[in-house]
Amino acid sequence: MSEITSAEYKKVAGHSIADPVLQSALESLQSRLGPATQNLYQNLPEGQELRKTAHGYRRKAIDNLDILLETLADNVHKNGGQVHFAATDEDAVDICLAIARTHNVKKVVKGKSMVTEEIGLNHALEEAGIDVAETDLGEFIIQLAGEKPTHIVAPAIHKTRQQIGRLFSEKLGTPYTEDPPTLTFDARKALRQKFFTADMGISGCNLACAETGHITTVSNEGNIRMSTTLPKVHVAFMGMERIVANLEEQQSLLRLMSMGAAGQQIGGYVSYIGGPAAEDHCDGPEAFHLIIVDNGRSKILADEEFREMLCCIRCGACLNVCPVYGKIGGHAYGSAYTGPVGAVVTPLLFGVNNAADLCTGETLCGACRQACPLEINLPRMLLALRAKLSEGDPKWEVQPKGKFEKLMFEAWQKIIQRRKVYNGFLKIGYVLQKILPGQDGMIRRLPFPFNGWTNKRNLKPLAAKTFMQRWKDRAGGKP
Amino acid sequence: MQKKDKVTLFVQCIVDTMYPEVAESMVDVLEGLGLDVDCPTEQTCCGQPAFNSGHQKVARAAAEKFITLFENSQTIVSPSGSCVNMVRNHYQDLFKDEPAMLARVKAIGERTFEFTEYIVDVLGVEDVGARFNGKVTYHASCHLNRFLDIDRQPRALLANISDMKLVEMKDADKCCGFGGTFAVKYSEISEALVEDKVNNIIASGADVVAGCDMGCLMNIEGMLSRKKSPVKVMHIAQLLAGKSYE
Amino acid sequence: MLGRTEFIQTISKALGRGAANPADTDIFTTSASPDQEAVLARIKTRSPAERKQLRGIIEQVAGPLHIDFHPEDNLQDIAGSIGRLIRDKDPEWGTEKSVVRWDHPLLSRLNLESLLELDGVPLHTTDSEAIDNATKVSATEQQVTVREKVEASFIGITSADYLVAATATLAMRSRPGHARSVSLVPAIHIVVVEEEKLLANLEELYTLLKWDPKEQALGLTNCLSLVSGPSKTGDIELIMVHGAHGPRELHLFIVAGKGE
Numbered sequence: 001m002s003e004i005t006s007a008e009y010k011k012v013a014g015h016s017i018a019d020p021v022l023q024s025a026l027e028s029l030q031s032r033l034g035p036a037t038q039n040l041y042q043n044l045p046e047g048q049e050l051r052k053t054a055h056g057y058r059r060k061a062i063d064n065l066d067i068l069l070e071t072l073a074d075n076v077h078k079n080g081g082q083v084h085f086a087a088t089d090e091d092a093v094d095i096c097l098a099i100a101r102t103h104n105v106k107k108v109v110k111g112k113s114m115v116t117e118e119i120g121l122n123h124a125l126e127e128a129g130i131d132v133a134e135t136d137l138g139e140f141i142i143q144l145a146g147e148k149p150t151h152i153v154a155p156a157i158h159k160t161r162q163q164i165g166r167l168f169s170e171k172l173g174t175p176y177t178e179d180p181p182t183l184t185f186d187a188r189k190a191l192r193q194k195f196f197t198a199d200m201g202i203s204g205c206n207l208a209c210a211e212t213g214h215i216t217t218v219s220n221e222g223n224i225r226m227s228t229t230l231p232k233v234h235v236a237f238m239g240m241e242r243i244v245a246n247l248e249e250q251q252s253l254l255r256l257m258s259m260g261a262a263g264q265q266i267g268g269y270v271s272y273i274g275g276p277a278a279e280d281h282c283d284g285p286e287a288f289h290l291i292i293v294d295n296g297r298s299k300i301l302a303d304e305e306f307r308e309m310l311c312c313i314r315c316g317a318c319l320n321v322c323p324v325y326g327k328i329g330g331h332a333y334g335s336a337y338t339g340p341v342g343a344v345v346t347p348l349l350f351g352v353n354n355a356a357d358l359c360t361g362e363t364l365c366g367a368c369r370q371a372c373p374l375e376i377n378l379p380r381m382l383l384a385l386r387a388k389l390s391e392g393d394p395k396w397e398v399q400p401k402g403k404f405e406k407l408m409f410e411a412w413q414k415i416i417q418r419r420k421v422y423n424g425f426l427k428i429g430y431v432l433q434k435i436l437p438g439q440d441g442m443i444r445r446l447p448f449p450f451n452g453w454t455n456k457r458n459l460k461p462l463a464a465k466t467f468m469q470r471w472k473d474r475a476g477g478k479p
Numbered sequence: 480m481q482k483k484d485k486v487t488l489f490v491q492c493i494v495d496t497m498y499p500e501v502a503e504s505m506v507d508v509l510e511g512l513g514l515d516v517d518c519p520t521e522q523t524c525c526g527q528p529a530f531n532s533g534h535q536k537v538a539r540a541a542a543e544k545f546i547t548l549f550e551n552s553q554t555i556v557s558p559s560g561s562c563v564n565m566v567r568n569h570y571q572d573l574f575k576d577e578p579a580m581l582a583r584v585k586a587i588g589e590r591t592f593e594f595t596e597y598i599v600d601v602l603g604v605e606d607v608g609a610r611f612n613g614k615v616t617y618h619a620s621c622h623l624n625r626f627l628d629i630d631r632q633p634r635a636l637l638a639n640i641s642d643m644k645l646v647e648m649k650d651a652d653k654c655c656g657f658g659g660t661f662a663v664k665y666s667e668i669s670e671a672l673v674e675d676k677v678n679n680i681i682a683s684g685a686d687v688v689a690g691c692d693m694g695c696l697m698n699i700e701g702m703l704s705r706k707k708s709p710v711k712v713m714h715i716a717q718l719l720a721g722k723s724y725e
Numbered sequence: 726m727l728g729r730t731e732f733i734q735t736i737s738k739a740l741g742r743g744a745a746n747p748a749d750t751d752i753f754t755t756s757a758s759p760d761q762e763a764v765l766a767r768i769k770t771r772s773p774a775e776r777k778q779l780r781g782i783i784e785q786v787a788g789p790l791h792i793d794f795h796p797e798d799n800l801q802d803i804a805g806s807i808g809r810l811i812r813d814k815d816p817e818w819g820t821e822k823s824v825v826r827w828d829h830p831l832l833s834r835l836n837l838e839s840l841l842e843l844d845g846v847p848l849h850t851t852d853s854e855a856i857d858n859a860t861k862v863s864a865t866e867q868q869v870t871v872r873e874k875v876e877a878s879f880i881g882i883t884s885a886d887y888l889v890a891a892t893a894t895l896a897m898r899s900r901p902g903h904a905r906s907v908s909l910v911p912a913i914h915i916v917v918v919e920e921e922k923l924l925a926n927l928e929e930l931y932t933l934l935k936w937d938p939k940e941q942a943l944g945l946t947n948c949l950s951l952v953s954g955p956s957k958t959g960d961i962e963l964i965m966v967h968g969a970h971g972p973r974e975l976h977l978f979i980v981a982g983k984g985e
Contacts, residue, residue: 010665017671028963045926060749066737067748073729079947085732137969138960154960161962180961184969191970196876211753212945222909222956222971229905229948230872240736245752248761251931265892266927268957269971272949279864280901282851282871284948294732302739323654327671361665363658363672364531366625383572386533405660409529413537416492416523417544426496442704452666457673457701460497467490467499468520 003120004350006334009357013328022150022158026326029157033320036263037371046252054256055374057249058311061210061241065301065310068210068243069292075213079275081288089119092293096121096202096235097128099289103233105130105199109191111217111224112136113204114152114314115237115293117336118349121202133194135223137187144171150330152316152338153261158329191223201227201285205238207253207313211246214274215290216254218267225269234285236273240292241301241310253313256373260317296349303395305384309344311374316341318368318378324361333358340368344381352388352398359385404449419468430462483515487552489545489566489591491559492524493693494714501693504720505558505594508607511720512598519548527565531659535573542570546583554601555591558716559692560623563593568626593623594716595691599632606639609721614644615713616685618676618699619652620692633691633715640718648683650675657698670702677702680710687711689718757936764932768924773982779890779923780979786893790954791967793974798920798981804835807882807915808842810976816879817912817973825874826882828852828902831917831980837882849874851904871904881911881972887933888918888979891926892953896934899948908952914972919980 005012016022044050061068073083086092092115100108108130116122122143125132134143138155142148144167149155156164161178169176174186203224205215215236217224228234244250258264277284300306319325319339330338334355335346343362347355359382368378392400400406415425437444442458445451453459465473486509494501509516526541545566549555557563567588574580598604617637623629630652637645656662656672663669676699680688688703688710690696696712703710740746757765787794797803816822824843826832828850838848851871875881883903885895895916899905908914924930934940934949956971967973 010667013665014667017667025962032963060752063740064748064752066733066740066742067752069736070733071753083729085729087732087735135970136960137958141960154963156960157963159961161964164961180964181966183961184958184966188968188970195970214945214949220956221958221960221969223969225905225909225950226970229909246754247931247935248754251927255927262959266894266951266953268952268954270951272945272951273947274945275947277899277947278901281899281947282868282902282904283875283906284899288947292732294735298735298739301736302741323656323672324668327668360532361661361668363621363654363656363661363669365621365654365658367621367654370625380572383531383533383569386531387535388533390533390535405532406534409532409534409537413529413540416541419521419523422523440704440707442701444705450663452663452669453701455666456670456705457698458704459701460697462496463499465499467495467502468518468522470499470503471518472520 004335004346004354006346006350006355006358008334009332009361012332012334013361016329016332017327021160022329023327025157026329029151029154030320030326033263034371037259037317037320040259040263040265041373050252051256051373051375054249054252055311055376057244057253058313058374059308061244062301062307062310064245065241065243068245069240071210072208072213072243075210076275076290079213081275081290084289084291086291086293086295089293089295092119092237092291092295093121093124095291097124099233099235100125100128100130100200103199103287105233107131107133107194107198108200108202109133109135109194109198109227109231111201111203111219111227112139112155113202113237114336115204115239116202117149119293119295121237133191133198135191135194135227136219137184137221137223140187140191141167144168148331149336150338151319152314152341158331195226195230198227198231200233200235201231203228203234203236205236205242205290206257207250208238208243209247209250209272210243212272212274214272216250217271217273218254218258218269220262220268222269225271228271228273229284232285233287233289234273234276235289235291237291237293240294240297242313257313257315260315260371260373300348306344306348306381308376309348309381311376312341312345313374314341315373317371317373321367321371323365323367324363340378344378344385347385352385352393352396353401356389356401359389423466426462426466430464433461483513484554485515485517486554486556486597487549488516488518489525489549489555489557489562490518490522491557491562491693493697494558497697498693498714501558501714501716504714505556505716507720508598508716509556511607512602512604517552522548525562525565527562527569528659530565530569530573539573542573542584546587549587550583553590554597555587556594556597557591558594558714559694560593560620560627560629561692561694563591564622564626566591593627593629593691595633595636596627596629599635605635607636607719609719610641611643611718611721613686614646614684615687615689615718616646616648616680616683617651618648618655618680618688618690618695620690620695621654623691624652629691636715636719637689643718646683646685648679648685650679655695655698657694659694662698673698673702677706677708681708685710687713689713689715691715757932761932761936764929765936768929768933776920776923779925780920782890783888783893783923783977783979786891787977790893791957791975792893792954793976795976795978797978800835800980803917803978803980804837804840806978807835807837808840810913810915811840811846811880812842812844814880814913818879821877822846823849823874823878824880824882825849825851825878825907825911827884827904827907829884831884831919832882835917849878851875851907852902872906875904875906875910878911880913880915881907881909882915882917883908885916885918885922887922887924887930889924889927889930893977894927894930894951894953896930897950897952898943898946900946905948905950908950909971912968912972913974913976914955915976915978917978917980920982923979
């Protein structure tokens with residue numbers, strides 16, 4: 001399993017906020033993609049209802065996942081492909097390594113796939129002496145730089161053209177340029193040889209179609225078509241939930257996914273791949289392997305509170321509107337899954353305590369739900385995760401966290417339970433606040449544990465008389 | 480004489496303790512509309528801060544207190560979208576496994592309204608006859624806008640205030656970064672967000688930023704004050720009560 | 726390592742399968758809905774004038790998608806225009822020009838081989854006939870040859886099964902003679918389709934693929950590619966650049982009527 005670094009959330013978030021390059025990249029990303037997606041939703045020929053209908057399609061697929069996966073596997077077999085089932089990340093990696101050994105694979109080209117990041121596939125292939133090339137331009141840049149992606153759809157958004165220019169001239173030996181078309185051409189040239197000489201192409205799967213037995217891949221660059229057409233072996237990885245029953249449902253979902261991901265009506269390249277090339281076809285891979293990965297998903301499936309999360313199609317629309325993501329970028333989340341989707345998926349897949357800050361580090365503003373093509377209720381699930389962290393949960397192996405905070409809230413509850421006690425508390429507060437440093441009638445510095453508020457903000461002090469007191473005075477004064 | 484409709488005030492704790500004048504303005508507006516206003520003075524807090532931080536037992540205790548206090552009120556009106564969201568939506572999450580309680584909180588949720596929602600949707604009034612001399616920009620609070628779907632109502636009320644110039648700020652519906660305890664626990668992120676918000680408010684050229692939730696406005700005011708900005712925060716009730724500033 | 730049975734059992738257990746919680750029975754659609762029948766009927770009864778309208782829509786959406794839509798609509802003019810593209814465009818790698826096309830009846834009727842503009846530029850065909858004659862060339866050898874031709878070419882010429890007007894989406898299924906790489910590897914992709922292959926929107930395409938008996942017989946094949954415009958990327962500072970890995974240019978020709 002690839003390691004997650006979500007415990008560093010606050011620290012990395014701080015660095016990100018202080019990084020002006022990242023801040024302007026995030027601003028640019030959100031100001032373009034967020035509104036573009038909303039605009040497409042507003043103009044759906046089927047109307048806004050389509051999003052609810054599509055949520056229903058996904059929900060039905062998840063509720064019948066056993067049947068759909070059986071059907072998919074049978075149909076892929078019929079089409080001449082092989083299907084493998086991986087219960088864990090290790091299983092998934094081992095299956096892929098065994099396929100690579102069988103075909104004597106030395107070089108791999110990869111299309112972007114979140115699940116392979118989740119299971120740490122690249123590292124395992126490299127350990128086995130196999131050359132792995134990420135071929136999505138953003139992923140390629142990240143791989144050359146030895147970094148992690150910051151965005152599901154635009155992984156290298158945090159790097160400037162100048163940084164990429166220097167990186168390419170250092171690693172590819174190309175003359176320095178900061179012209180994006182030239183840089184793109186340099187990458188095209190470097191990767192072309194990789195495509196032509198690779199023995200294995202690895203892809204993810206955006207959404208499989210059970211009734212036809214096809215996986216689908218979506219890209220705009222054409223790198224996934226290259227990876228799945230030119231090498232003699234194609235291995236596709238699929239999170240077990242990425243499936244839908246039939247073609248008509250898939251049509252709606254792929255369109256919604258394209259809107260969420262890139263503000264497009266439909267992705268530039270959508271491929272339905274159902275098996276190896278037929279004997280009489282003049283190109284395409286000789287072998288097709290589909291690896292279906294569980295790796296903690298069945299646990300999510302079993303919990304009604306979080307099952308909705310499996311409806312997610314990883315379009316990244318929530319990243320393009322989340323105010324917190326817009327400030328801290330992807331690295332702070334410490335896993336392949338970033339932004340609001342990562343804040344729910346990472347704790348569920350990698351352990352709630354390991355990613356506690358991801359559960360609590362949001363404002364619950366609801367922009368993610370509004371942007372989600374399927375209106376998945378991420379804020380609801382964040383609240384559910386927070387409840388688990390407060391109380392602990394044996395089923396999810398959650399240890400209670402933040403005991404001090406809990407004690408504070410329990411004390412607070414005793415105070416608010418009776419107005420008299422509350423009034424007494426407020427009176428003490430009213431007196432004590434006078435010793436705090438002030439500015440223009442506001443409090444300028446609060447003591448621990450509230451000091452975070454006053455680093456850059458003041459606070460309105462408590463009023464001399466609460467409204468309730470004023471109301472009583474007024475009522476008392478009434479004739 | 481016709482008997483007046485009765486409304487019961489459910490006052491956000493921040494308003495009660497820090498901005499009591501907001502609730503007074505709300506009373507003025509409601510009474511001006513011919514309503515009989517009532518206020519249970521035993522009320523304290525709806526439990527939202529605890530709920531949002533995951534402390535559901537604490538939140539349940541607060542919810543039970545709220546239910547006891549307000550169960551006999553026919554119409555409950557609050558100056559905070561966030562608190563109404565708590566009562567209308569999240570109380571149901573808290574009691575989802577207890578059918579009897581669930582029915583009670585559902586019923587109470589249906590009778591609980593946000594201030595502008597009540598005036599526009601229930602009373603059918605969009606012009607309360609207020610006057611305000613100044614330039615105002617509106618901050619659309621998240622819980623109000625996205626979870627209660629209330630945006631048209633406050634904007635309609637603002638549009639009908641005489642002499643007032645309404646200017647739109649950039650990203651009016653973007654979160655101000657408050658998020659309850661988030662603002663303290665993740666203060667760096669929260670500051671970055673409220674900084675953007677405050678910059679957008681200042682860039683709009685408004686004298687006043689108005690909203691329907693003092694949680695957000697307290698956060699915004701905190702940074703405006705630190706920056707020594709002359710821009711004031713006002714709850715929409717204060718504008719509707721016709722209380723011109725300065 | 727778990728096998729398929731255990732894997733699926735884990736899922737069934739997570740779903741709480743049992744007598745009280747069986748799978749839904751209406752997961753798969755077995756007959757077209759009235760709405761879908763109506764879509765099929767609409768496609769079948771579409772008049773030439775309506776097809777012309779679809780052509781107009783494509784002309785509109787092509788620009789924003791960076792597709793070069795060419796106005797020529799008869800075989801001779803189209804062939805001439807393709808000839809000029811071959812003559813005027815520069816090869817992406819090196820200086821030698823070479824062109825590759827599908828083995829497709831419409832493309833054969835263009836008679837590109839006789840174009841004067843070719844001027845010695847080799848025009849390869851990814852033909853299917855070679856393997857029919859199994860004694861001469863094995864499938865593998867043929868694939869090697871096709872690959873060499875495609876890699877060497879700067880222009881790839883294909884047709885398409887369908888062309889969806891609303892999104893300018895080409896639908897191409899893999900078949901003998903229709904190499905997938907022709908629309909992918911060369912820097913310039915030229916597409917020639919008959920007007921009768923035009924559909925209004927993606928819903929029509931999916932409905933046809935799913936419910937039309939002829940389409941059902943063929944199925945999606947091992948690879949159905951939907952292509953809406955040339956290759957593009959925004960991965961460097963969100964600046965749109967065409968030609969990331971697939972073709973930089975996509976030229977589209979629509980033949981009026983059936984192109985006879």
